[in-house]
Amino acid sequence: MSSETITSLSSTIVKTTEEAVKLVKTKEEIISQVNLVKGNVKLLETAIKSIIGSQEQTENPFRLEGNLALLKYYLAKLQYLLHESKVLHLKVNINNFSPLKGGTSTYVSLPDFISRKRAVINVKNNDSFCFLWAVVSARYPAKNKHPERITSYPHFKDVLKYDSIQFPIKLNDIKKFEKLNGLCINLYCIEKKNVLPLSLSEYRNSNREPINLLVLSTENSNNNSSPEFSKERTLFHFAWIKKMSALLSKQLSSHGHKTFICYRCLNHFSSDGLLKKHLIYCNNMNKCALKLPKESDKILQFKHFSYKxxxxxxxxxxxxxxxxxxxxxxxxxxxxxxxxxxxxxxxxxxxxxxxxxxxxxxxxxxxxxxxxxxxxxxxxxxxxxxxxxxxxxxxxxxxxxxxxxxxxxxxxxxxxxxxxxxxxxxxxxxxxxxxxxxxxxxxxxxxSSLDKLSSYLEDEKKTIVRAHCNTDKEFNLLTRKGVFPYDYIDSWERFTETCLPSKTNFYWDFKLSDTPSRITNLDDINYIATYISYLPFVNLGT
Structure with a gap:
């Protein structure tokens, strides 16, 4: 089979593929089985090989390249004889491809109160790699007047490592990204027009220069109309905080001068020396911002006296x-x-x-x-x-x-x-x-049971029961835990019985055991007899 034949065949594949795919992201899988004959050997033998083409996401399915796996294999294996080679079969699989967590742009414009400060570089990406573009903008600052353009920076695939990380990136995958690239990345979010720490890097105490990123949620943005951005998926957009002092100065103080800010707790200082002294203690504490009470509210005391x-x-x-x-x-x-x-x-x-x-x-x-x-x-x-x-x-x-x-x-x-x-x-x-x-x-x-709780109360304090008793004996009988035939009272007719049930009927088969808990204590038996003889008894209902 000549090279012209293979070239013609590949052109047919490309044309057929372009007609088959839809306006969606696709993955191509080229599977071919070729019977190749190798020359310059004593015994001619047939080598059957299956070639699986590399699966690559096509950015534009209507511009498929002609460098299919079959052509790559042919050019790399010229030592095989062409005159006795033939194609046994060739199969092209075309599948719709939806990357995890969406495949469209995650770009979100900055809120007005943030953009007016000119402290955040927000690269206008047209893909789902806003996190990588934000990191690139921090490591390789734009040298022109258009830091928002992706053309102002080297491509992230040339300067960053992100193997085995899916995009749009999940927040818990950022640690893995830091290890791969030796970076220190701090994340900040916006809450009620205040910038607050969201996640602080574990490498903040190292010599790595920190990269501070602002995290914006895309779920409420109108920039993405794709159905892939549904309410069930919370996607994030990242932008590089270039000037932390300019971003937080109005939030932390009112004098408007440059401040030196602790990225960890957001406390601010007037000089770099004071900040370094603060970091010695701040880095050894918990991951939270310290907010001390004001002078007028520094004493904690009980105020709701009405509750007493x-x-x-x-x-x-x-x-x-x-x-x-x-x-x-x-x-x-x-x-x-x-x-x-x-x-x-x-x-x-x-x-x-x-x-x-x-x-x-x-x-x-x-x-x-x-x-x-x-x-x-x-x-x-x-x-x-x-x-x-x-x-x-x-x-x-x-x-x-x-x-x-x-x-x-x-x-x-x-x-x-x-x-x-x-x-x-x-x-x-x-x-x-x-x-x-x-x-x-x-x-x-x-x-605890009422019987046990009432035993802690002295008789002098049982004034309510005492008010309804005429004698001490009656008081002692009524303040003792009674004995009741729970399982015996199984119908309304039981209340009309004029005699007490036998002691074997004073039980409660609560746990459905083979041996129900029955009254065998002599004190309980004597209590029942004393109660009946002293207090009026007509039937079980009184």
């Missing part, structure tokens, strides 16, 4: 449930076992007034609609407190009523939040005055 005042009212509540066995003990997806259905049957609450104990009260309600009753009580309390004369005189501003449950988030809230649509509204009667309910889980602050 007691709230006018507080509600302490609890509820109990019937543990109804589920009809089916089957598991959902083999994980959750349907064991019991918890139905609230009783709610009790104590309303405590901090300034007038005559307004304090205790209420208990047991019925199917106990939760609805409790919600209605909360509504009435909120409304009555707004209309109460003393509350309006003593608490002109809005205030909250704490509603305290022990283990609210773990259990009680499952029943109460079914009526949560009412709690989302404020109860306001007169303008400027409203009462809001604030539900609090006391277990989050005191993670």
């Amino acid at each position: 005042e007691k709230v006018p009212f507080a509600i302490y509540a609890d509820l109990e449930s019937i543990l109804e066995p589920c009809e089916s003990l089957g598991a959902d997806n083999g994980k959750t076992v349907n064991y019991q259905n918890h139905t609230a049957f009783s709610v009790a609450y104590y309303l405590k007034c901090s300034y007038d104990d005559s307004l304090s009260s205790f209420k208990l309600y047991r019925n199917h609609d106990c939760i609805s009753w409790f919600i209605s009580e909360l509504k009435d309390i909120a409304f009555n407190l707004i209309a109460h004369q003393d509350c309006n005189l003593n608490y002109q501003n809005s205030f909250n009523i704490p509603v305290v449950f022990h283990n609210l988030s773990g259990y009680d809230s499952n029943f109460i939040m079914k009526h949560g649509n009412w709690f989302c509204r404020s109860n306001s009667v007169t303008p400027g005055t409203e009462v809001q309910l604030r539900f609090i889980d006391s277990y989050r602050f005191m993670s």
